[in-house]
Structure formats: C-alpha cells, structure tokens
Amino acid sequence: MNAKIRLYVEHPLGVGQSVPLDKGQAHYLFGVMRQSVGGQVLLFNGTDGEWRAEIAHAGKRAGTLHCVEQTRPLQMPPDVWLLFAPIKKARTDFIVEKAAEMGAARIVPVMTEFTNSGRVQRDRLQAHAVEAAEQCGGTFVPEVAEAVKFDRLLDGWDTSRKIMFCDEALAGATSELPMQPGPWAILIGPEGGFSDRERGKLHRAEFTDAVTLGPRILRADTAAVAALTIWQQKLGDWG
Amino acid sequence: MNAKIRLYVEHPLGVGQSVPLDKGQAHYLFGVMRQSVGGQVLLFNGTDGEWRAEIAHAGKRAGTLHCVEQTRPLQMPPDVWLLFAPIKKARTDFIVEKAAEMGAARIVPVMTEFTNSGRVQRDRLQAHAVEAAEQCGGTFVPEVAEAVKFDRLLDGWDTSRKIMFCDEALAGATSELPMQPGPWAILIGPEGGFSDRERGKLHRAEFTDAVTLGPRILRADTAAVAALTIWQQKLGDWG
Numbered sequence: 322m323n324a325k326i327r328l329y330v331e332h333p334l335g336v337g338q339s340v341p342l343d344k345g346q347a348h349y350l351f352g353v354m355r356q357s358v359g360g361q362v363l364l365f366n367g368t369d370g371e372w373r374a375e376i377a378h379a380g381k382r383a384g385t386l387h388c389v390e391q392t393r394p395l396q397m398p399p400d401v402w403l404l405f406a407p408i409k410k411a412r413t414d415f416i417v418e419k420a421a422e423m424g425a426a427r428i429v430p431v432m433t434e435f436t437n438s439g440r441v442q443r444d445r446l447q448a449h450a451v452e453a454a455e456q457c458g459g460t461f462v463p464e465v466a467e468a469v470k471f472d473r474l475l476d477g478w479d480t481s482r483k484i485m486f487c488d489e490a491l492a493g494a495t496s497e498l499p500m501q502p503g504p505w506a507i508l509i510g511p512e513g514g515f516s517d518r519e520r521g522k523l524h525r526a527e528f529t530d531a532v533t534l535g536p537r538i539l540r541a542d543t544a545a546v547a548a549l550t551i552w553q554q555k556l557g558d559w560g
Numbered sequence: 561m562n563a564k565i566r567l568y569v570e571h572p573l574g575v576g577q578s579v580p581l582d583k584g585q586a587h588y589l590f591g592v593m594r595q596s597v598g599g600q601v602l603l604f605n606g607t608d609g610e611w612r613a614e615i616a617h618a619g620k621r622a623g624t625l626h627c628v629e630q631t632r633p634l635q636m637p638p639d640v641w642l643l644f645a646p647i648k649k650a651r652t653d654f655i656v657e658k659a660a661e662m663g664a665a666r667i668v669p670v671m672t673e674f675t676n677s678g679r680v681q682r683d684r685l686q687a688h689a690v691e692a693a694e695q696c697g698g699t700f701v702p703e704v705a706e707a708v709k710f711d712r713l714l715d716g717w718d719t720s721r722k723i724m725f726c727d728e729a730l731a732g733a734t735s736e737l738p739m740q741p742g743p744w745a746i747l748i749g750p751e752g753g754f755s756d757r758e759r760g761k762l763h764r765a766e767f768t769d770a771v772t773l774g775p776r777i778l779r780a781d782t783a784a785v786a787a788l789t790i791w792q793q794k795l796g797d798w799g
Binding site: 418419422458538551559 | 635657658661662663695696697698772773774775776777778779782785786788789790792793796797798
C-alpha cells in the first residue's frame with residue numbers, strides 16, 4: 322500500500338477522477354518502475370494538492386489511474402521569485418531544480434551583459450522544475466518564464482515587488498538584511514558578476530536591496546540556494 | 561597584467577620563491593589556458609595566502625613560476641565541519657564542491673544505515689575541494705577526511721564541538737536556531753533520511769541541535785548549502 326512514486330500530471334484531480342497517462346508517463350511507471358494494475362501512485366498537478374491514485378489500466382503506451390483520496394492539500398510557496406542569469410547548461414538546470422526545491426514561486430531567466438549563454442530552452446527548464454517538485458514532495462510547480470533582458474526587466478518592473486540582489490562587490494561587508502514582508506524577487510548574477518552599469522542601476526533603484534553572501538565567491542547555483550535560504554528563513558515558510 | 565587564473569600548488573609560497581609545476585598543471589596552464597613565459601598567475605597553497613606569480617619557464621610536461629607579491633593573506637574559514645552521507649557520485653562531488661565554496665573547514669563522509677554508496681574515493685573528492693577553492697577565490701582548502709561509520713563517529717565524538725543536524729521529520733515545524741558560538745559540525749543525512757535508531761541517537765546526544773530546512777524535502781546537496789548558509793549567517797564569517 323506504500324505509494325512512494327510521485328507523478329506530476331496535467332489533469333484535474335478529485336474524488337473518483339480518472340487520470341489518463343501519456344506515453345512517457347506510461348513508460349516510466351510500467352516500464353521503468355515496474356508498476357502494474359492495482360499499484361499505488363501519488364499524483365499532483367500544481368493546483369489540487371496531492372492524491373493517492375490506483376493504477377486501473379496499464380498499457381505500453383498509455384494507462385489510466387483512478388484518484389482514491391487526497392493525501393495532502395495544495396501548499397503554495399511563499400511569494401518569492403528567482404531571477405537568474407543563465408550559465409552553462411548543466412548549472413542552469415541545477416539552478417532551476419534548486420529553485421523549485423527551495424520553494425520559489427516563479428523562475429525567470431534574465432539576460433545580463435556578461436551572460437554568455439545562447440537560447441534558453443524553456444521547455445527543458447520547466448521539465449526540471451516538474452522533476453524537482455516530484456522529488457521534493459512539493460504540490461506546486463513554479464513556472465519558468467520566458468527569458469527577458471536585464472534592462473527590459475528592470476525598466477518594466479512592478480515596484481510593489483522588491484528585488485534582493487546579491488552583490489559580489491559587497492563580499493566581506495557586513496550585511497544586516499533590511500527585508501520587509503511582501504512580494505520579493507531574488508536576483509542572481511552571471512559568472513563574472515553584473516557589469517558596473519548594471520550594478521549601478523540596481524543600487525539606484527528604490528525597490529532593490531543588496532546583500533552579501535560572504536567573503537568567498539559562490540557559483541551561481543550555490544548563490545541561488547544560499548539567497549533563497551536567507552529569504553525563506555527571514556520572510557518565507559521556514560520560520 | 562591581469563592574473564585571473566588561480567592555481568592551487570603544494571609548495572611553499574613567499575618572496576622570490578620558485579614554484580615547480582607538475583605535468584597536469586603544466587598541461588592546464590600552457591596547453592589549455594595558452595599561457596607562456598611572462599604570464600601572470602595567482603597561486604595559493606592553503607597556508608601562505610594568495611600570491612601573484614610569473615611564468616619563468618614553460619614546457620610541455622613541466623614549468624616554473626616565480627612568486628612576485630602576496631595579493632591576499634590566508635583567510636581561514638570559520639570552525640565548521642560538514643559531515644555528509646555520500647550519495648550518487650555526481651551529487652557527492654557537488655556536496656564537496658559546495659562545502660568548499662561555502663567555507664567549511666573540514667569535510668567528513670559518514671556512512672549511515674541508509675547510505676547506499678560504495679567506497680568513497682577520497683582523492684577525487686579532495687580534488688573537487690581544490691577546484692572549488694580555485695574557482696571561489698578562497699585561500700584555504702578544506703581537507704576531505706576518511707569516510708567513517710555513523711556510530712563510530714558519534715561514539716567517539718569530541719563533545720566540545722556541537723553538531724547541527726537537519727531532521728526531515730521536523731519539516732514544517734518552527735525552528736529557532738539555538739546556536740551558541742564555538743566549534744560546530746553540520747550533519748546532512750542520506751537520501752531517505754536517517755534511520756529511526758540514528759535519529760533517536762542524535763536527539764539524545766547532548767552535543768546536538770536539530771534544525772528544520774523548511775516544509776519541502778531537499779536533496780542532500782541543496783540541504784548542505786542551506787544548512788551552511790544558516791550557520792555562516794548566524795555564527796560564521798557572513799555576518
């Protein structure tokens with residue numbers, strides 16, 4: 322009766338609901354995980370919480386699950402976004418995975434002056450966010466937004482959401498975090514940091530707070546986890 | 561005159577000091593990075609700070625650098641160790657890398673009941689710690705210790721060093737961190753967490769404090785960064 326497998330589905334979940342599986346899910350569940358009719362799986366879709374479901378039909382390219390009972394209600398993450406400059410492919414995947422684990426509500430790739438990354442494959446990143454949610458027991462999947470250029474992002478920013486940015490130039494400085502409750506976004510720069518112009522623009526903006534992440538230079542994926550930890554502890558759902 | 565390349569060497573550094581390069585370093589510096597005689601490199605050895613050095617001889621399998629001036633003094637990390645249960649190879653490498661970036665002073669693999677990892681390749685892990693120190697601008701390299709079994713570790717523990725362990729069973733609970741200054745170690749469990757027996761032993765020990773890392777289950781490498789962030793902010797060199 323142990324239902325350890327967690328699967329994200331794009332389908333409503335509720336009492337008596339039947340949930341069809343697509344080819345990839347059927348392959349994973351029946352081929353890779355060796356499940357069969359009667360087996361138990363946990364389902365979530367990002368909106369209806371987590372449900373225990375039973376395998377009703379198992380085929381090579383399709384399958385059907387029946388929802389049995391809700392095992393957990395939907396738990397939304399706190400209202401914090403992660404804005405990050407894409408880096409090498411594997412590290413970018415890691416940043417998205419970490420952001421989903423750490424409870425970011427939305428993930429936005431930002432193209433800065435020192436961002437040397439080609440096109441951002443949004444579908445692949447979204448799939449990583451889904452996989453992280455499946456693994457970490459979350460019932461919510463953060464959306465990975467379209468990549469946006471730094472200046473366009475800042476110029477069009479809704480100033481009711483504050484931005485905490487991690488300034489490597491502050492490394493070693495004392496940082497008391499002056500953070501007020503409300504919607505936030507955390508901005509992680511690229512390898513090589515922000516340009517002087519970008520840094521100036523961030524410091525001048527009235528909706529930003531600079532923080533330091535210690536005297537050592539952190540890789541972007543490490544910085545994302547550290548910054549989200551600080552935020553979650555102070556204003557989020559860790560407290 | 562820009563010396564952006566940072567290299568860890570096992571050799572004393574000081575005014576007028578000549579530093580021989582081994583085959584791998586020579587290949588990296590001259591072959592991969594295309595440096596030649598007169599080029600500038602930053603060196604550190606974990607004890608003498610960071611030095612600017614000039615390439616005096618460049619060969620295919622060897623080379624010599626001359627120390628010019630100290631660019632940074634040795635900066636020791638605060639006295640915090642990272643104890644972690646090895647997981648899949650790539651994730652274990654990541655944990656060591658993150659621990660070095662985050663400023664752990666010592667890294668100890670711990671074999672717990674639910675650790676399903678074979679032999680720990682200490683040399684490879686140590687190389688990852690060196691590489692992380694090269695990248696993150698650190699002047700210190702944490703030692704990766706021999707793997708040790710959970711019970712042996714706890715039974716022989718020097719109780720003047722406290723252990724902060726991350727208890728997934730506390731997920732969602734409020735956690736005020738009751739941390740006192742002094743030497744610490746952070747213990748990260750394996751995938752699947754500690755066994756009930758191990759958890760009981762940790763809770764009963766008088767030199768341990770349990771903390772929660774929020775309501776979502778974090779992968780071990782994410783948990784290591786989050787826990788080190790909490791510690792560095794409260795007791796370490798980020799404050």
